[in-house]
Amino acid sequence: MEELVQHLTPILKEITGYIFPNEVELHWGILIVLYPYLTGLVAGAFILASLVKVFNVKELQPTYRIAMLTALAFLIVAPLPLLGHLGHPEKSYEIFLTPNTTSAMAMFGFVYAWYLMAVLLLEIWFDYRRDIILWASKEKGIKKWIHKIVSLFSKDISEKAIHFDKKSVKIVTIIGIPSAFLLHGYVGFIFGSIKANPWWSSVLMPIVFLFSAIVSGIALVLIIYMVVTPLRSKPIQMDCLDKLASYLFYVMIIDFSLEALDFIHRIYESEESIKILSELVSGKLFVSLVVIQLLMGMLIPLASIAATKIFKAPSELKKMVYFIAAILVEIGIFTTRWNIVIGGQLFSKSLRGLTVYKMTFFGLEGFLAAIGILILPFIILFILMKLLPPWEEARNP
């Protein structure tokens, strides 16, 4: 009880206006911010990879496997914030055993499982199968066995089998794109369908989520590519980087227009919530929404990428600009999620008051746990890259 009192008393002092008692404390904290952020990165990275396969964008070939592994690493981590937030992770399998079809949240387990098994793992398996078989035949010890098991003891590397692999990758990708849209559109749906909350309730929400997801995914693959390639002392391929940056640019423009559309729509409609929402945006969310999300995360990257194009910057400068832009974009998309999740809970349903969010440092739902969850996918990615090297030269001739 002491803890509760200590936690509540300072919040009570920062409340402004009229607010119902059960709104004083936020129920969805930093972990729920991470969840759409991580799933967004998965969907974005996967859609980038699909461009290579479906539209045959040759320049992006070096990032194809990196993108797939990135998507996998982040997908493995994506449900962790939910488990941490809900508690009792040991009971999580129960949503699969007794599916509750009336709960959008409970159905996430199935969307997730479908995406993991029917799309990502399958595509990676088909794409890597030949290489894994060849690696296994040259290796010794546990690496050999890991590769053997991962290939499901498959041995056939005849011309015909490889052709079949290629075809399968294509089919899976074509199923995969709508699935990736489903995965992240679904996350947007969860928020967009909450009609009691004017900050969330919007049919545009799934689409805005999706495009911001693609933005963050492309930026992430760009960062990983730019960090990993020099570490392996290999040259960065400029045409690949340029292509990534221009995709990033175009998708950001779409994302920006969608968000602007949503914004204008809200202002024009001027529903009864508009007063409190503008108070929110000009007050408690000003820094994270206007300064970080809009200015740093959107306008500055857009302008700087555009500038490199217009002034035909030398490649060293371009690299630096791309890298910084991508990092800003990542921060920007993170605050987008923050503004949606946290922002949506800062105002009272009475539309007459605001509360504050106090993040704890320790504990399952604290800052440290969030940092841990953010670092974890990179560790998994490192291991995946060791097991399934995505580099061109690791492919067997």
Add this chain to the structure above:
Amino acid sequence: MKNFLAKIPEQVKRLSVLLVILVIVFIVVRSTLIPNDFGKIGHYRASAVQNIANNELHYAGQEVCVDCHDDIVAIKTKGYHKNLSCEVCHGPSIKHTESPDEFKPQIQRNRSFCPTCHEYLPSRPTGFPQIVSASHNPRKICVSCHNPHNPVPPVTPKGCEACHAEIAATKSLSFHSEIPCTKCHVANEKHKLSPRDNLPTKPTTREFCGQCHAEDANSPKDIPRINMATHEPRYVCWQCHYPHLPEAQ
């Protein structure tokens, strides 16, 4: 038939085996792990209700405390806190009722505790006693002035603003700032001691405001006048003008 089997690519065969294994594992796990009574009365185990009923009790309930603390209960039932349960402030105390000397209930004496209910919040109903703890006698603990079991202000407040702080603050900024509360409300002195039992009066008619605002009223010249016959005669004035912050829009 054999021919057909041979035509299926090797990959598909292996994946199918994996799929079949997964499906079988899923079915087996499902049939063994789903409890028998799941879904009988809803999307949960029927026996969960019993399990929850069997949980260890933490709260004893106020009735039990009477047995040994009848003196405190007697004071409390007459005071403002009569509707609060003892364990709201003293925490779960069932162990204490079983062995009073071994387990002592919590006692919250720090200043941050009482404001969880009494900190000023606009959403609390008017008349609910509220304070701004930062300026309400800071640096002394609440129980040094208020008996927690029979909380009354230690001295009878002189002004109305001690309890109606919000209204007083609003009024002080308004056109009516110069008018004392008692001009419009007849408040018995007892109202300050037990407010609910001695409610003051409130204006009930349009003519009350007309004393000052009617065109023919005998009041200072600078007061804005209205024509009582034509100025919204079907409503009482405070349906449009908040009397503690009147404005004319």
